[in-house]
Amino acid sequence: MITAERKPLAEIIDYIDNCRRILLVGCNECVTVCAAGGRKEVAMLASAMQMDFMKRGKTVDIREMTLERQCEPEYVEELAPFIDQADAVVSMACGCGVQEVVRRFRGKRVYPAVNTSFMGAAERPGVWAERCHGCGNCLLGLTGGICPIARCSKRLMNGPCGGSSKGKCEVSTEIDCVWQLIWDRLKELGIEDRYEEIILAKDWRTERGGGPRKIVREDLAQ
Amino acid sequence: METFEPVIVAFCCHYCAYTAADMAGTMRLDYPANVKIVRVPCSGKVDPIHMMKALELGADGVLVAGCLEGDCHFKTGNVKAARRVTYVQTQLEEIGVEPQRLAMVTMSAGMGTRFAAIANEFTEQIRKLGPNPVAAARKAQAAPAPVAQVN
Amino acid sequence: MTDHTNDAQTTVLVIGGGVGGIKAAMDLSEAQKDVLLVDKAAAIGGLMTQLDRTFPTNNCDLCTISPHLSAGARQQHIDLMPLTQVTAVTGEAGDFTVTLTSTPRYIDLEKCTACGECHKKYPECVRFYPGLDHRAPTCMRYPQATPQAFSIDMAACKDVNGLVNVCPANAIVVDDQEKVATRRVSSIILAVGADLFDPDKLDHFGHGRYPNVVTGLEYERIMSASGPTLGELVRPSDGVPPKRVAWIQCAGSRGINREDVSYCSSVCCMYALKEAIVTKERFQDDIETTIFYMDMRTFGKDYEGYYQRAKDQYGVRMVRCRPHSIVPDSTGQQLHIAYATDENSGMTTELFDMVVLSTGFRPSSHTTRLAEILGVELNAHQFVRGGNFEPVVTSRPGIYVCGVIEGPKDIPETMVQASAAACMAARHTGHAGSAAEVESEYPPERDVIGETPRIGVFVCDCGQNIGGAMDVDAVVQEAAKYPHVVHVEMAGHGCGQEALDRMRQMIQEKNLNRVVVGACSPRTHEGLFQENLRKAGLNKYLLDIANIRDQNAWVHGGARELATAKAKKLIRMAVGGVAQAGPLREHRLPINKDVLVIGGGVSGMSSALALGDQGYKVVLAERTGRLGGLAAIIRRNLEGDDVRAYVAQLVEKVQAHDQIEVITNAIVVDHSGMPGKFQTGFQIGPRMYYRQIEHGATVMATGALAHRPDQYLLGRHKAVMTQLDLDDLLETQPEQVSNWECMVMVQCVGSRTADNPNCSRICCQSAIKNALRLTDLNPDMRVFILYRDMRTYGFSEDAYIEARRRGVIFVRYQADIPPRVTADGDRVTVHFHDPILGRDMEVTADCLGLSTGLLADDETTEDLAAIFHLNRTEDGHFLEDHVKLKPLDMSVPGFFVAGTAHSPRTIRESIAQAQGVAGRIQGLLAQDVINLGAVVARVDRDKCATCLVCVRACPYHVPFINEDRYSEIDPAKCHGCGICAAECPAKAIQLSCFEDAPIMAKLEGLLERIA
Secondary structure (H helix, E strand, C coil): CEEEEECCHHHHHHHHCCCCEEEEEEECCHHHHCCCCCHHHHHHHHHHHHHHHHHCCCCCEEEEEEECCCCCHHHHHHHHHHHCCCCEEEECCCHHHHHHHHHHCCCCEEEECEEEEEEEEEEECCEEEEEECCCCCCCCCCCCCCCHHHHCCCCCCCCCCCCCECCEECCEEEEECHHHHHHHHHHHHCCCHHHHCCCCCCCHHHCCCCCCCCCCCCCCCC | CCCCCCCEEEEEECCCHHHHHHHHHHCCCCCCCCEEEEEECCHHHCCHHHHHHHHHCCCCEEEEEECCCCCCCCCCHHHHHHHHHHHHHHHHHHHCCCHHHEEEEECCCCCHHHHHHHHHHHHHHHHHHCCCHHHHHHHHCCCCCCCEECC | CCCCCCCCCCEEEEECCCHHHHHHHHHHHHCCCEEEEECCCCCECHHHHHCCEECCCCEEHHHHHHHHHHHHHHCCCEEEECCEEEEEEEEECCEEEEEEEECCCCECCCCCCCCCHHHHHCHHHECCCCCCCCCCCCCCCCCCCECCCCCECHHHCCCHHHHHHHCCCCCECCCCCCEEEEEEECEEEECCCCEECCHHHCCCCCECCECCEEEHHHHHHHHCCCCCCCCCCCCCCCCCCCCEEEEEEEECCCCCCCCCCCCCCCCHHHHHHHHHHHHHHHHHHHCEEEEEECCCCCCCCCHHHHHHHHHHCCCCEEEECCCCEEEECCCCCCEEEEECCCCCCCCEEEEECEEEEEECEECCHHHHHHHHHHCCCECCCCCECCCCCCCCECCCCCEEECHHHHCCCCHHHHHHHHHHHHHHHHCCCCCCCCHHHHHCCCCCCCCCCCCCCCEEEEEECCCCCCCCCCCHHHHHHHHCCCCCEEEEEEEECCCCHHHHHHHHHHHHHCCCCEEEEEECCHHHHHHHHHHHHHHCCCCCCCEEEEECHHHHHCCCCCCHHHHHHHHHHHHHHHHHHHHCCCCCCCCEEECCCCEEEECCEHHHHHHHHHHHHCCCCEEEECCCCCCEHHHHHCCECCCCCEHHHHHHHHHHHHHHCCCEEEECCEEEEEEEEECCEEEEEEEECCCCEEEEEEECEEEECCCEEECCCCCCCCCCCCCEEEHHHHHHHHHHCHHHHHCCCEEEEECCCCCCCCCCCCCCCCHHHHHHHHHHHHHHHCCCCEEEEEECCCCCCCCHHHHHHHHHHCCCEEEECCCCCCCEEEEECCEEEEEEEECCCCEEEEEEECEEEECCCEEECHHHHHHHHHHHCCCECCCCCECEEECCCEEEEECCCCEEECHHHCCCCCHHHHHHHHHHHHHHHHHHHCCCEEECCCCCEEECCCCCCCCCHHHHHCCCCCCEECCCCCEECCCCCCCCCCHHHHHCCCCCEEECCCCHHHHHHHHHHHHHHHC
């Protein structure tokens, strides 16, 4: 899941301070689940923006909408009847959603209200942690199913650095040393030998080295 | 200038604070008329949006009143409510509205005296803070267009 | 209300409207039985209404009892007759004819609004009941009296015309007469309670002569918010707050002198501790509290901790002695208490500002007469005699007893007996109309969906309660301007029959589809107004109540403008909210009427029999291979009955009963469902095969363990044994025992210690029981009982007196200097300190008997608590839902607890609980359907993001993601807290009755003027 968190209110206000009519758009997908941009967060932000404007003696008209998935053109189309009544769109979706709105409504100012952070999982209710970096060439099969790219501060591929201490990363004691986790898991599986195998230098072209990426399924592509 | 009479919304749990408020009446305890109660089945039912909206609509203070710790009729509603109140306070800080305008309090059904005391203290606290800056600015303005909700 | 005057088949007469009588009446009415509740007082509630707070929860008593009373007044099956006494009884069980004599009230109950005008102008004419020195500010016994009406003493009234004219409701009936009526009833419950001892007769304590000597009840009144000083604690002589308060225990009880009674009143130790704690809570270091006591008898469930907290946490000073006298000082404001302690042979005098006499229960002379009329036997102390194994059964078939009149007891034990009496009394009745039939009398609900709201507003004036504090006319005029309001009127006493009829008429005439009532609290009156809407053909959820009395008129009584303005706002909010309300359907399920009883001891078997006899199918599951439990190894009780024979006969009855299926060697392994529809899985027998039982209610009667701590050479020397072992030996080898020359017993072995802090309740009685049997066998035997506090509560005090008379030597020891024992050949030597002689002693004994008491079966209750989601106390007993109001119900609906699984208790007390549980279950299972209410969470599947937040947030694990990939909440399981609705990030969940729209509308209604 894509995780995000809301931007500071001041930054959002800064974008739209001269607008009178705002279309505030949430997304019922990932950002709802990570409590950053669902219907509830839309209402919270609308109220916060409203109060901020009023406090300064200004008024603003905010229309709240939450789309099923803001990264899909058909859902984004639902904004069409309302778009002309807005001076600007504030999107609470991830970057994909923001850009999809931009692509559809080229003449409209569109601003993000959340910082899209990482691909992660819910460790426990209310806590999300990074799990995948989207490198385009998965090596979980070699590392006991635990990703050193997303979860090692240095993205080390062959064991921990000297900063690993008591299973924690030197960057912060909050961060597990991923290589400790990998080792523990390999041991649990009884395949410690795997640890000795050298992972060769990674081909980063599948990540960002080869420029913006695209996936095409010929059979499905229209 | 006339004395400032704040408007305070108290979301009161049916099982404790609402009953305590009735008790305060039974005991004929005087507390400020500024406090208006909205009954909820559990303090855990109070949505952060309602806390925000009350202030947005012009309330000068908002109380969320639940059961004593460990006594929630629904096990954990009061704990959740307390955490939401803390969260909304951070939001208020961002807007520049004093977070002290929102508070979580706990009491048992029998604590009529405590309800009255809290109503007194909180009203006094809000009186000191002065009018909700949102409402104050809004008063000077014409009413804004109503908030639209499409879905 | 239907007239049941001649319906002897279904009516139970309950005599006495105290807490016990109310509980019995409520339980019977829940079981769809008709009840006639008579009380000689003008209002029901009894003694408890005068208490400021009640132990052990120390909550305000009014809030505890008022829901009972207001509900009691509304229950359709309860016919209430205040100011009424039973003057004759004929007939037999199943068909008694009773003569009821009602003294005139001179007030029309239908008209009186309890406005208080009569008392304001003519206080001498109004009857006043608390019977204390100080007049309460209101002459009703307490503010929420039921019936809520005054009562006139015509003889004391000089200006009758003036009185008639002062009443705004025309409720005074000058020529009211004594009325005599006869009614046929099937059975009778006697719950008349007892009086409190009047200590004026004890001249050495000076009550009645020295104003600062008060009784416990008078002290409660002084501390009570509705009392004479409005809760200010002041010295009666001069109104100065006291600095030193003393309590003297056993005033008139446990004595041998003139005016004393020999028995223990069982509750005074706890109430003195409570009063001292409450005093310390309120004044902390500004006040000193001292309790003079003989034995601290905190034997109830978790009461020992209450005692320890009083001492250690609150600093209540405890002095063990029986004071000699109270003498005022020269100023007359302070009091000298003269006393001598064990440690100090001389007399000490100490000065106090106030002395509270802890007076106990005395049956009133009225009870003696009533017993004669009813033909029931009394015991030597003039209490009604209950059976040794049938605690609520009197000597006359069809007449049952509960509460203090059966013997001194506290509220929890009274409530237990009340439920037991309700169970037993119901056996004589047939089936009354069920709730479902009443529902069908209502007109069909009008469909209001799609209609524009048409709101009617009714503003109560509540007999000046509201009208006196605000301008109701102004409120009415203002309300007419609110959106969607099409009709407004002042409703006088809105909950009165006349006003309710008028409301229904207006709903029809004005075609209203929503109603707002400006009234008292929805907590007490929502049900009444909802029912009225329903009768008018509207869904009952199209109502909102603006609480303009309890939360407005009563608070701002002195500020008319403020109260008026606030009432307008409260009604504006309610109008906004109700405009957004929609009709709701209540969720109902058919109920399974079978009962599962877990535990085959005396409690489990007694519950099973009581339920089986009522026609319920019972499965009795026992973990071991045999029925009988711990009682099966007990030979005699304190009264000398053959316990084994009793248990054997109980086992036989259970096994022969058509309705009872016994499964032995049965271990609970899983459980699911809800009240009325449970499934519990067992592994049964040596082959451990699995069987699932479906049931509607569950009784936890899993018992406790006989404690055998590794102390005092127990198990290592044959002269050392527990009281249970001794009980057996006395029966099997009396010759051997009669040869003993010396016996020593040690109390509190393994109880009231750090490991097991609670009192085991039964051990003092067991020790006395065995001591008496020993001295029966060999009157020359020297018997020593080493104790900390002798806790022979109630009538068992008589046995303690008898033991002392026979020369049994009682020596107190302190917990930090326990006795020691050393082996001495076949005998043992016991070393202990005698505080009166001030010397260390050694006694060589043929036998050392240890009072080891009972221990919670921690492992069993832990397992069962996990499977059934039940609560336990810290020491591993099952925890009841409410120690006083629901002592038998558990917090999980449909679960009940009886016997030593609840707390240590005697067989007789366990049987009362077992039958009480049957009484409670009979109420639960009288319904054909379970009404789960309408306040449930609903998911909008189109908005649900399947994020699992609700699944994780629900305290009851109700939501789940269903096959169609959205969250589903089973309305039958939802508890209606709304936590999920407040957490849902997609706003896909709404809680019925408390949706966002009405809440927002209320906020907008309140705040609209601010914009």
